[in-house]
Ligand SMILES: Cc1cc2nc3c(=O)[nH]c(=O)nc-3n(C[C@H](O)[C@H](O)[C@H](O)COP(=O)(O)OP(=O)(O)OC[C@H]3O[C@@H](n4cnc5c(N)ncnc54)[C@H](O)[C@@H]3O)c2cc1C
């Protein structure tokens with residue numbers, strides 16, 4: 001669905017801490033309902049940039065959940081403060097206003113749209129990348145698509161969103177420091193699941209740090225399992241104009257992640273670049 005042209009002001013209706021992250025809700029009176037995987041370009045109306053200071057441009061943030069509001073709809077965002085833009089979004093208070101452009105980008109396909117043999121979904125999230133999977137899980141649940149969820153965290157300080165966004169469903173957990181679930185990577189859990197008999201009947205959906213996405217892509221490619229990855233790259237405009245978000249395709253051409261993504265099929269990328 002296309003976003004209204006230009007940016008609009010939305011009021012913050014709720015804020016709370018969520019693990020080491022911050023969750024805030026906006027009241028959107030005009031925008032269409034977002035689809036799972038879509039994102040918004042956000043900038044606070046007040047105190048976004050001082051004279052010559054960063055952040056200057058809005059920041060791309062995935063919609064984590066949505067629901068009806070008295071007028072329009074409620075949009076929930078999960079934020080990890082890692083720099084001037086996300087720190088300012090983490091500091092939002094109820095009643096403040098945010099410039100909103102979106103929903104932007106494409107969205108996840110259903111398992112059967114991805115590959116005809118897949119009846120169910122395996123969602124694999126890591127860190128702040130669990131955000132878009134919350135709306136995807138609910139959307140698949142409403143369509144009676146069998147869905148299993150695997151989430152991984154570095155440590156307790158990077159496990160925000162788990163209780164707030166995945167309270168109502170069973171989740172396989174992994175943490176690198178062992179504070180919860182399997183001690184190790186979430187991709188260990190995925191590898192075990194894909195080694196099971198029913199791997200071929202599932203499609204995998206993933207969002208998280210680049211190294212995790214690359215491990216998911218490689219595991220799925222080895223086992224011939226269809227997968228979609230919600231990827232990130234620095235985005236200046238969010239609607240295809242600046243080419244700042246270009247990532248290479250296997251054939252040497254480039255895609256703009258803001259309009260051709262952020263959700264890409266595993267075979268659309270040669271490798272997810274990571275440090
Ligand atoms: C489609 C999309 C959805 C996103 N969803 C969320 C979300 O739900 N929650 C959330 O907290 N963050 C999300 N992000 C990441 C968020 O946009 C960046 O963290 C933010 O732009 C950083 O801005 P800053 O001013 O806080 O920090 P900056 O100082 O601008 O960046 C901090 C560091 O991160 C690097 N960086 C910044 N943005 C990116 C990027 N997109 N890809 C790779 N490296 C980057 C910079 O090079 C720098 O080293 C998403 C990004 C994209 C593209």
Ligand code: FES
Pocket residue numbers: 234235236237238239240241242243244245246256257258259
């Ligand atoms: S962010 Fe400008 S083209 Fe993608």
